[in-house]
Amino acid sequence: MAVLRIFDRLGDRKNMARNRMRYLVNDMGWEKFQNLVLKERAIVRSTQSVITLLEVDHTPNEIKRPIRISDESGVPTSDGYARWLKTNTVKQKQSGYRSIFITLEAGDITANQLNALADLIRDYSSEGKARFGFVQNVALRYVYEDDLPHLYSKLLESGLAKSGALTMTAPIGCSGTTSCNLALTNSHRLAKEIQRKLLELKFDEDDDLRDSSIKISGCPNSCAQHGIATIGFFGGGGRVGKDMYANYQMSLGGRSDGDTMLGQTCLRVPAKRVIPVILKIIELFKQNKKSDDTLQSWIHRVVNNNEDSEIKSINDIKKVLEPLVIPPTKEEDPDFYLDYGNDTSYHTKTGKGECAA
Numbered sequence: 001m002a003v004l005r006i007f008d009r010l011g012d013r014k015n016m017a018r019n020r021m022r023y024l025v026n027d028m029g030w031e032k033f034q035n036l037v038l039k040e041r042a043i044v045r046s047t048q049s050v051i052t053l054l055e056v057d058h059t060p061n062e063i064k065r066p067i068r069i070s071d072e073s074g075v076p077t078s079d080g081y082a083r084w085l086k087t088n089t090v091k092q093k094q095s096g097y098r099s100i101f102i103t104l105e106a107g108d109i110t111a112n113q114l115n116a117l118a119d120l121i122r123d124y125s126s127e128g129k130a131r132f133g134f135v136q137n138v139a140l141r142y143v144y145e146d147d148l149p150h151l152y153s154k155l156l157e158s159g160l161a162k163s164g165a166l167t168m169t170a171p172i173g174c175s176g177t178t179s180c181n182l183a184l185t186n187s188h189r190l191a192k193e194i195q196r197k198l199l200e201l202k203f204d205e206d207d208d209l210r211d212s213s214i215k216i217s218g219c220p221n222s223c224a225q226h227g228i229a230t231i232g233f234f235g236g237g238g239r240v241g242k243d244m245y246a247n248y249q250m251s252l253g254g255r256s257d258g259d260t261m262l263g264q265t266c267l268r269v270p271a272k273r274v275i276p277v278i279l280k281i282i283e284l285f286k287q288n289k290k291s292d293d294t295l296q297s298w299i300h301r302v303v304n305n306n307e308d309s310e311i312k313s314i315n316d317i318k319k320v321l322e323p324l325v326i327p328p329t330k331e332e333d334p335d336f337y338l339d340y341g342n343d344t345s346y347h348t349k350t351g352k353g354e355c356a357a
């Protein structure tokens, strides 16, 4: 909080391209910055509200409020429960507890859902808090395994029980043209469309796809971290004569684990062809995979030219996909020239950004 307040006061708002913490620290010097933070921290502490003070948790891993509010008897479990349990929860090393993950479509949550979430945190998480994650989801830890069917029925009531939180069917989409001035495409809406389609196909239950990811940025600035996605996209514009359409640069093979690497550029995919292209990649994988392959491990071999099946390199994938990305004329398919979530002609007009991106 102290650092944020200093940056808010002293950041360079005239020259937005330099409005970054690193420039501020460099300009004032490390020691002066440290001293300022220490002073500011004292102010933050002394002006903290009573409510905030009560919330300060100095032992984050200690289970402070163990509760058991339900037993399994009499709690109806719907057909989706087993699917949700498999794709949205993780057994904790602490006996009897699971962490549960709520997937939100591209990070969107309503005010009513936030209220419902607050109740769920109080009633089901023994640590009494939730965490927002890097992948646009919410995590509740220390939930009693016995309480899971009851919790699931509560999540269903508030529209928060979508399955697939820990799988490839929960893509990340930055805000895109829904609210970002720098956006070139509606990456936010595209992420929702992909999630709906992949869940409809029950891909969340497919163990071969579990460790892969899809991330979509609305421009090259990478707020959705597309570079480390198994299948990553960043937005731009394409053109047929005078008509423009939303177009994404696709990269394959990015990852952020022990074999961390940036995805390799594959080809440009029009927004309205992104879903067919993803499905085709999955089909190619299923046709060529070895028995213990996941999509991530197969793509990793392909982009590193270590694959010995019919698809040996990223160029082989590109050749198969190229027929899918040929733009039709506007007369043939007017919808192709509208971005997702928009019913007017596509254009690439951007405004002044709110950050240095």
Ligand code: SF4
Pocket: 174, 175, 176, 177, 180, 181, 182, 183, 184, 187, 217, 218, 219, 220, 221, 222, 223, 224, 357
């Ligand atoms: S600047 Fe960031 S949030 Fe905005 S469209 Fe680009 S990647 Fe998305």
